[in-house]
Amino acid sequence: MPSKTILIVEDDDDLRNMLYLMFNKDYSVLEARDGHEAMGLYISEKPDLVITDNRMPRITGLQFAILMHEEKRRRNIPIIMITAYKVDATDLREASIDAFIEKPFDPAELRAAVDRLLNGAAPKAADS
Secondary structure (H helix, E strand, C coil): CCCCEEEEECCCHHHHHHHHHHHCCCCEEEEECCHHHHHHHHHHHCCCEEEECCCCCCCCHHHHHHHHHHCHHHCCCCEEEEECCCCCHHHHHHCCCCEEEECCCCHHHHHHHHHHHHHCCCCCCCCC
8 A cells, every 4th residue: 555645636537537547556646626625635634745736616726735734734745736827936936836837748747746745756857
């Protein structure tokens, strides 16, 4: 059984499924369709890392990241944002986003960012 847990927050079913398949062999994977659903999982399951889209219904990825950091019990969870839309660098800093990857993305780039943030592995691709 994998010892670390990733929470994937993505409203697109196909992409969420692809991300699940990409990580489920090495990590426990939780899935949410938006930030509102993800907040419940974040509090109850205490994931080790979050991968989130930004543009989603109800609560955006940036709003979710800010809510995560307001939750005092788990302030140090790394967050990777993947999105097709431009996000202001100031907003990324305020939401404490650890890695920002634009869609369409290279799965190897995302994998390198996850491994680096969870395991301290050297990055194989740049994450800006």
